Amino acid sequence: MEKILSIDNISKEFGGKTVVNHISFEVYKGEIMGILGPNGAGKSTTIRSIMGIIYPDSGRILFHNHNSKGIPINKIGYLPEERGLYKNVKVMDVLLYLADLKCYPKDKAKKRILEYLEKFNLKGKEKVKIEELSKGMAQKVQFIASILHEPELLILDEPFSGLDPVSQDVFKEEIREIAKGGTSVLLSAHQMNLVEALCNRIFLINEGKKVVYGRLEEIKESFAxxxxxxxxxxxxxxxxxxxxxxxxxxxxxxxxxxxxxxxxxxxxxxxxxxxxxxxxxxxxxxxxxxxxxxxxxxxxxxxx
Amino acid sequence: MTNTLKVASWEIKKNLTNKSFLISIILTPLMMIIFGGLPSLLSMLEFNQVHTLYVRDEIGIYQELEASFNEEEIKVLQYDGTIEDLRKEGKKARTSYLELNEEAMASNRINLYTLDDAKPNTSSIEAAVNQIIENRKMSDLGLSNQQIQELREGYSLNIINAEGEKEDFMRKIIPAIFAAIIYFSIFISGSMTFQSATQEKKDKMVEVLMSSVTPRDLMQGKIIGCFVLGMIQVLVWLAVGIPIAYYLFDIPVFQLLAIKELPIMLLFALLGYLLYFSMFVSLGSTIEDPASAGNFQGMIFILPMLPFMFFGPILANPHGIVAKIGTYFPFSTPGVMLVRITLANQVPAIEIILSLLILCVTTYFVMKLAGKLFKTAILMYGKNATPQEIMKWLRH
Known part of the structure; x- marks a missing residue:
């Protein structure tokens, strides 16, 4: 299988406390990889390190399809755990801005925005301000922002939190479809039933250290x-x-x-x-x- | 287009489509006109009313006094009765009673009774009475009317500076106002820059943005965006102000703007912009909830006001020690230099170059530090940063 991302022995300390402790894993093309762990285990720190929002103290992060040293941010989609969008801006405007920051062509972005809004039951909301949307609707808009530019790697930090079961199913289906289309998905979630239903492989982390890593079936066989x-x-x-x-x-x-x-x-x-x-x-x-x-x-x- | 410019154009677009920004562009000059002009307009309304001055004249100057006033302002009437008589007549509104008698002349005190709370223009009454009595005294001393007129001619100071030129800072006043408007917009658009970073934190937009742009791009974009917005504000004000100056006051603004000092003035104003904006944006990033922000971050808004402290001494001597301190202290340099260049005939080139150099170097380092602070602070959620934390991040 083609490797997209390699996390090689990264560590991160905050104020003397080791939050991520020598962890390594890989993400392959078109797979859904779950990164799981209790609150404060080090998931978000790992994800933020991949995004280049923070820098690990040691270790390497490799994007295999890109030769340059930097992070190919235009090829990554990211839905952070901290949810939010500009409140007094129209849906279409904020989505076009975020697509523009990823250097995605405007006309293509516009077309995809309208398609996704329809898919997520938000048809006709493109001119509505974010503050006028419900929390779930705003979350859908943010999800669209993360996948709009056809990323090679999609990182979703707790994508299901705060969603009703119907919306959870819509997200689940979409994530599956995106992976089928060749995008690699790195998913952090607490809802184990959803992780079991979606992920090919998982990386379990606790107190910054690896606990379990491998194919879901193998893990269940050996641990359960x-x-x-x-x-x-x-x-x-x-x-x-x-x-x-x-x-x-x-x-x-x-x-x-x-x-x-x-x-x-x-x-x-x-x-x-x-x-x-x-x-x-x-x-x-x-x-x-x-x-x-x-x-x-x-x-x-x-x-x- | 680089990400910096993308962020900048987003900031511009976001604000230009925001009603409150558009209203503030129009409202700010309107407020200035209202608060600046309305009080004097209103008091003019009151002063323009005719005031009746009853004069009990025992020294025989009534005729001259009457001739001294415009009848539409103060109507002088001779009255033989006392103030009590006048009161009994029930005449009250805008009415006063002046008592001119030998006793008053001897004691150098003339009593003016107002019958209600409306006062006439007392200084003009005082001046008129004084002049008439002085004239009379001089006449008693044997001076002719012509001699008295000659005595009354005053003198004005004509200031000639060290280079032997006639001092004319009026020629620089329009360029100075122009530069001052730019400098002043720091106050108005400065808070916009501050809020822009705070708002993104509050809206939890930061992480999404940081997954697409570097903190450096984000900060630079905000500074450029808010600078352009500030300039748009200035342009709107000038678009209103210049025709008013031209047609109403007959000031040929464009001709007056074309002086050799203008580029230097603009350079100081622009560097001031960069210096303050980078501080505003980085400190804005340390705040999540403006409502509970401490005084520390708010104090930064006092910095651009620093030059005002130097104004008095600079007016007295544009090359004095206070002016020099203000020139070389980078946080007051832009404002102080704008005033000095306007007031002094010529600020020595070495001082301009040196202060520009200090300002440039300071701006460079402040921007670097601001970038450092912004990078860390923008990702800190949950609370406003304390001064100790800010110092720690800056040192780290």
Whole structure:
């Protein structure tokens, strides 16, 4: 796969505190790469370093398609975590200005603005001032600003925060489509279900250090063991912990959540289940990204 | 087009389509006219009313006194009664009573009673009475009318400077006003520059912009943009002012502007602009919420007013020690030099060159420091920067 961006061993300190600690990752062409971590983990600092808004104390950031040392800012789209646009300026004017700063041709930009406004249910709003839009609408306009100039790399810092579920779906679809078109997307988000649905690969960061990095499926396989949820009237008669493959069991009313040991065979467990067990519902799935994230955030998983 | 110019043209466009900016362009000169001209216009309305002056004349100067006044301003009437008699008659509005008798002559004090709160132009009454009595005294001493007239002729000072030329700073007054208007617009568009950075922080636009332009481009663009806006303001005022000066007061502005000092005056005004604007824009970037900003950043607006402190001494001596201090202290250089060049016949070339040099070097370093401060401060969210933080960023 063609590399677009390489983060090579970057570190950043603020007032004696290491916010980003020797992290490295790559972003490939046309993929959606998630950068995840609890609040204050170092995500925004990493993103700002890529954008050249701040400079890392050490390490390198490489844009592979560009020979020059600087950051090819005209080829990057950026939706920062801090949301905002000029309040008393018309939608069309602010979008054209931002496209102009990226050296994108005006007539082309105008055409794309109208197309995107229609796509995001904002048709006819081009002459409306930003302050007259709702928060969600303004967020859509800012999203349009980040993709208008057909970037090679799109960096989205918490794009879903503050959006209603319908708008979240619209954004999700658009991000998928953009990646399909060959743009690489670096996505920072808290909504794990959306990350699971969108990302090809993830980079999990905590306290400035890498925790997990790789393909989503591989990570889930290596980090997330199976769990089995049985709904039925089994009371205290059945002790699932007697099975050698079971690590622990959590009981909530009629639900029993059975967590398996690493590498345990689920098939074997199912075959050995007694016929006396009452089963109204049975699910077998891996621990979700959400569970892993919460475990990390609570300090339950060691860095690296 | 470079990003600096893109930012500049955006600033210009954004403000020119903003109603409050357009209103302020028109309103500022209007306010000046209103506050400058209206009070004297209003007092003229009051003074232009006819005032009746009843004179009880026991020394026989009534006729001369009557002849001294324009009847439309002060109507002089001879009256034989006392002030109480006049009061009893109920005559009150714009009426006064003057008592001229031997007692007053002896004590050098003449009583003027006003019957209501409206006062006549007392200084003209005083001058007229004095002149008549003085004339009479001189006549008593045996001087003829012609001799008295000769005595009354005054003298005016005719100032000839060191080069033997007649001093004529009137020829420089129009160019000086022109340069002063430019300098004054620093105050008006200066706050615009300050707000421009603050507003972007408040609107949370900074990060989006910084992903497309460098802080340097952003700052330079703002300075250039606000400078052009300031010049547009000046042009609008001149477009109004020049025809008024030309047709109403018969001042040929363009001919008077063509003096050799004008380019130097403009250069000082422009350098002043750059110096102050870079400070305004960088300090503006340290503020997120103008409503809760401390006094520290606000104090920067006092700096362009610094030259006013030097005005009095410079008027007395444009080459004195105070004038020299003001010339070489870079933050007062532009204003002080504008005044000096206007007032002095010739400011020594070495002083102009030296002060320009100091101003240029200071402006260069202030702009560099401002860039440094702007770069850090513009990305700091959540609170206004404290003076300590600003010092730390500047040193870092």
């Amino acid at each position: 063991n199976f769990k089995c949820t049985i709904n039925g009237n089994n009371g205290y008669n059945v002790d699932f912990t007697l099975f050698p493959s079971v690590e622990r069991v959590e009981s909530v009313d009629d639900n029993k959540v059975i967590y398996f040991k690493k590498g345990a065979s689920v098939n074997e467990f199912l075959q050995k289940l007694s016929k006396d067990i009452d089963i109204k519902e049975l699910h077998i799935d891996r621990i979700s990204l959400h569970d892993i994230f919460v475990k990390i955030a609570k300090g339950g998983m060691n860095n690296d």
